[in-house]
Amino acid sequence: MNIILCGYMGSGKSLIGRKLSEKMAKNFLDLDEEIVRKKNTEIYNIFSEKGEIYFRKVEIEVLKETLKQLKNSVLALGGGTPCYGNNLEEIKTTPNTVLVYLKMNIEPLTNRLWKNKNGRPLLKNIQTQEKLNEYIRKHLFERQFYYLQSDLKIDVSNQSPDEIVNAIVEKLNLIKK
Ligand code: S3P
Secondary structure, rough: OEEEOOOOOOOOHHHHHHHHHOOOOOOOEEEEHHHHHOOOOOHHHHHHHHHHHHHHHHHHHHHHHHHHEEEEEEOOOOOHHOOOOOOOHHHHHHOOOOEEEEEOOOOHHHHHHHHOOOOOOOOOOOHHHHHHHHHHHHHHHOOOHHHOOOOEEEEOOOOOHHHHHHHHHHHHHHOOO
């Protein structure tokens, strides 16, 4: 079985994905890292040199390649991955795969992302914490449409990484796909 994690930037997809893969003895893959490896440059540079549309094209391409080879793995997506092109459909039709949404509230997301927004191409120009909060509120509203089509939703706002991993394992046992 494969587990794919989606959710907004800063919701902990990579950290939780890594821990979950250890707990379930699966391989761990991070889509952003796959993009960096295949294009041999940082995500930040792709955005600044070629723009977001080019990044989304690359993301679509690398997602397709990754899904084709996915076996007994946990895959952490980028925050925007399920929201572009045919990506959600590609994910949902990958055999033996469960899509999990790590759902974090706007306030904790704002606090977390305010501290490390500068390395994030979509957030780096936002000047105040209030503006960041507003941006996340609107952006998350648009993106939830996609995230909420996941097989499982896990509330991650007030739980430690270990508690989140345990909650995912418990819910997976219930649906046994
Ligand atoms: C993005 C999220 C990032 C990365 C890129 C775009 C987004 O991944 O893919 O900067 O559109 O939300 P993380 O969610 O891992 O930060």
